[in-house]
Amino acid sequence: MRISEQAKQENRSRILDKAAEIFNSKGFEDSTTRDIALAAGLAAGTLFNYFPSKETLAMTMVSEALVQGREDYLRRCTGREDLAEELFLFVASGLRRLRPLRPFLGPVLERSLSPFPRKNVCHEGETARQEHLAAVQAILVRQGFTEAPDYVAMTMYWSLYLGILAFWSNDTSPNQEASQALIDYSIRMFVQLITGSGAAGGDEHAE
Amino acid sequence: MRSDKIIETELLELLPKDRANDPTGKRLAELLARISMKKIPVNSFSRIWTLGSLQARVTAGYLAYWLRSRFRNADEKQRLKSEAHLAAALQLFGAMGYLRGAVMKVGQMLANLPEVVPEEFAEVLSALHFEAPPMHFAMVREVFLDEFGREPEELFATFDRQAFAAASLGQVHRARLHSGEEVAVKIQYPGIARTIKADLRNLRLLLQPLCLTIDWQDTLAKLADIERMLLMETDYTQEAMFCKLARSAFTAADQVVVPRIYDDYSTARVLTAEYLPGCHINDFLATDPGQGERDHFTRLLTVATYRLYYRLHWLPADPHPGNFIFMPDGRLGLIDFGCTLMLNDEEWIFSNVAIQAALDRDLPGLNRSMARACRFDDPDDMEPDHLEVIRQGFYWFMEPWQQEGLFDFGDRDFFMRGIDNVMEATRKGYTRSLPMTIWSNRFTFGGRAFCYKLKGRCEFRDIYLQESAGVQPNHT
Numbered sequence: 001m002r003i004s005e006q007a008k009q010e011n012r013s014r015i016l017d018k019a020a021e022i023f024n025s026k027g028f029e030d031s032t033t034r035d036i037a038l039a040a041g042l043a044a045g046t047l048f049n050y051f052p053s054k055e056t057l058a059m060t061m062v063s064e065a066l067v068q069g070r071e072d073y074l075r076r077c078t079g080r081e082d083l084a085e086e087l088f089l090f091v092a093s094g095l096r097r098l099r100p101l102r103p104f105l106g107p108v109l110e111r112s113l114s115p116f117p118r119k120n121v122c123h124e125g126e127t128a129r130q131e132h133l134a135a136v137q138a139i140l141v142r143q144g145f146t147e148a149p150d151y152v153a154m155t156m157y158w159s160l161y162l163g164i165l166a167f168w169s170n171d172t173s174p175n176q177e178a179s180q181a182l183i184d185y186s187i188r189m190f191v192q193l194i195t196g197s198g199a200a201g202g203d204e205h206a207e
Numbered sequence: 208m209r210s211d212k213i214i215e216t217e218l219l220e221l222l223p224k225d226r227a228n229d230p231t232g233k234r235l236a237e238l239l240a241r242i243s244m245k246k247i248p249v250n251s252f253s254r255i256w257t258l259g260s261l262q263a264r265v266t267a268g269y270l271a272y273w274l275r276s277r278f279r280n281a282d283e284k285q286r287l288k289s290e291a292h293l294a295a296a297l298q299l300f301g302a303m304g305y306l307r308g309a310v311m312k313v314g315q316m317l318a319n320l321p322e323v324v325p326e327e328f329a330e331v332l333s334a335l336h337f338e339a340p341p342m343h344f345a346m347v348r349e350v351f352l353d354e355f356g357r358e359p360e361e362l363f364a365t366f367d368r369q370a371f372a373a374a375s376l377g378q379v380h381r382a383r384l385h386s387g388e389e390v391a392v393k394i395q396y397p398g399i400a401r402t403i404k405a406d407l408r409n410l411r412l413l414l415q416p417l418c419l420t421i422d423w424q425d426t427l428a429k430l431a432d433i434e435r436m437l438l439m440e441t442d443y444t445q446e447a448m449f450c451k452l453a454r455s456a457f458t459a460a461d462q463v464v465v466p467r468i469y470d471d472y473s474t475a476r477v478l479t480a481e482y483l484p485g486c487h488i489n490d491f492l493a494t495d496p497g498q499g500e501r502d503h504f505t506r507l508l509t510v511a512t513y514r515l516y517y518r519l520h521w522l523p524a525d526p527h528p529g530n531f532i533f534m535p536d537g538r539l540g541l542i543d544f545g546c547t548l549m550l551n552d553e554e555w556i557f558s559n560v561a562i563q564a565a566l567d568r569d570l571p572g573l574n575r576s577m578a579r580a581c582r583f584d585d586p587d588d589m590e591p592d593h594l595e596v597i598r599q600g601f602y603w604f605m606e607p608w609q610q611e612g613l614f615d616f617g618d619r620d621f622f623m624r625g626i627d628n629v630m631e632a633t634r635k636g637y638t639r640s641l642p643m644t645i646w647s648n649r650f651t652f653g654g655r656a657f658c659y660k661l662k663g664r665c666e667f668r669d670i671y672l673q674e675s676a677g678v679q680p681n682h683t
Contacts, residue, residue, distance in 0.1 A: 082343070
């Protein structure tokens with residue numbers, strides 16, 4: 001029996017909702033697609049029509065959160081930000097949307113965004129990476145960079161970003177405030193790298 | 208940009224010299240040169256400056272000199288080991304971003320030794336405070352989303368993107384409430400408390416191998432107290448409570464005003480207070496005020512601080528000039544109560560016993576108090592010269608209390624005598640003391656430096672008699 005497009009969308013979002021609940025309560029590693037299908041009122045086989053693996057399911061949530069984060073960033077951006085500030089706004093907006101997923105995010109990101117060579121590259125993870133870096137490029141263009149930074153600079157950016165994600169997903173400080181300081185410092189470092197400017201921030205108070 | 212060589216030569220002149228072991232100061236300069244060139248281990252946002260500037264190195268040099276004197280008699284192997292730790296500790300010290308302002312100021316002062324003039328000393332003392340790195344607006348917005356779940360522009364009718372002042376471990380923005388009131392919003396740098404704790408833990412670890420004398424306990428106790436006060440400055444909820452208590456201690460007739468706190472717009476990390484119009488001391492002095500005006504504000508400042516002391520048992524230990532507002536209608540505004548030392552009953556009694564002994568000219572009693580302040584059980588355990596220097600310092604502190612009529616805080620000789628005493632005590636190594644003396648000294652010298660700069664006079668004794676008459680008994 002064919003089901004309508006609307007019913008498909010409903011199933012899809014129900015699966016995502018239930019999966020988030022189950023990942024949050026049992027953790028990513030201990031959750032099974034069977035648990036999720038059961039909770040969503042579907043047969044296990046039907047679930048695979050929507051998401052081929054648990055990893056894809058989790059990474060879809062991450063991607064959607066990051067898309068929302070990008071929308072938030074664009075809405076919040078006033079156009080008066082300098083490079084470091086705009087990058088901070090972008091990264092922080094994304095993390096804020098990822099926050100509900102934080103309890104189970106560690107292993108998901110490890111599997112899907114690992115920079116090491118793997119047999120099976122996670123398609124959603126790779127897309128998320130490319131979209132994130134494209135947004136960074138767009139910020140650089142808006143900030144007056146005529147040439148895109150080379151692969152070294154972008155690899156360093158991505159390494160810093162992964163480092164932030166890793167620290168943040170394990171950050172026990174209230175509201176992950178330690179991560180905010182880390183983002184600030186990491187971005188200042190990256191800006192220093194690509195602009196060649198000597199100041200790494202904090203100089204305004206110097207006498 | 209000056210070349211390193213010139214800096215080295217200047218540094219050599221400015222550093223203290225150890226007559227026996229290092230008469231030219233060269234070894235100390237080498238130690239500093241070695242660590243100032245090294246990159247700092249990057250593990251926190253505040254690791255963003257090195258001991259590169261002359262001021263920072265002079266400060267570190269004096270610190271090294273003082274710490275080194277503790278292992279002067281150690282054998283060569285122990286000495287080398289200690290030096291390695293000392294170098295690491297100084298490096299960390301130089302990397303504590305929130306201490307930068309304080310380190311620079313102390314360095315400026317030490318760089319002028321021994322020809323320091325009261326004006327410079329006053330300038331330095333009044334400007335010492337702890338600073339956090341500045342935040343851009345995107346970071347401020349994140350703090351607001353975490354604290355209130357709303358953007359600053361949503362919470363307030365207007366909100367300035369640019370901070371108008373640096374504050375204790377944060378910064379201050381101007382804003383207006385929807386109900387129309389002008390406010391000053393203080394925002395804390397995220398995670399600063401964590402950084403302070405981590406830094407001080409590391410500093411203690413690095414300094415540990417230097418613990419060769421009994422004074423080590425004294426150093427530890429002081430470090431613990433500095434940490435306690437720094438962390439207290441990170442708790443804006445407590446500061447809000449301090450502000451409200453202080454506000455209730457003054458009436459309109461006092462002409463001293465503490466801003467109202469807006470609780471709905473305040474949290475542990477954000478503090479929203481009424482904006483007080485007016486200017487700070489430098490702008491006030493630029494208007495070339497007459498003696499009457501100078502005296503007026505000196506009187507208000509004295510009433511304010513001794514009201515807080517006698518009624519609430521507080522030492523406002525942050526005499527930063529930014530914390531006093533000269534209001535156009537002649538009132539004095541007191542802001543920022545982050546660094547307020549609340550004396551416990553024991554400290555409060557101890558403090559008053561010493562004051563009373565000096566007022567009664569009770570020499571044995573005063574000697575007992577001075578010995579206790581220096582952590583000795585009995586005055587006879589102190590070297591006579593040590594006791595004499597500390598007692599002279601206290602007599603200097605008590606001078607205004609004993610003079611009838613106007614006391615002139617702008618008197619150069621008076622101020623200079625206080626400085627000379629501090630210098631003498633430091634030079635002779637008479638620095639062992641109860642931790643509370645860090646703050647009482649900061650309170651006394653900061654306040655007097657401020658009034659010296661103001662060239663103001665007041666009837667101090669009358670104010671003391673009036674305020675102590677309203678004294679509160681012990682808290683417990």
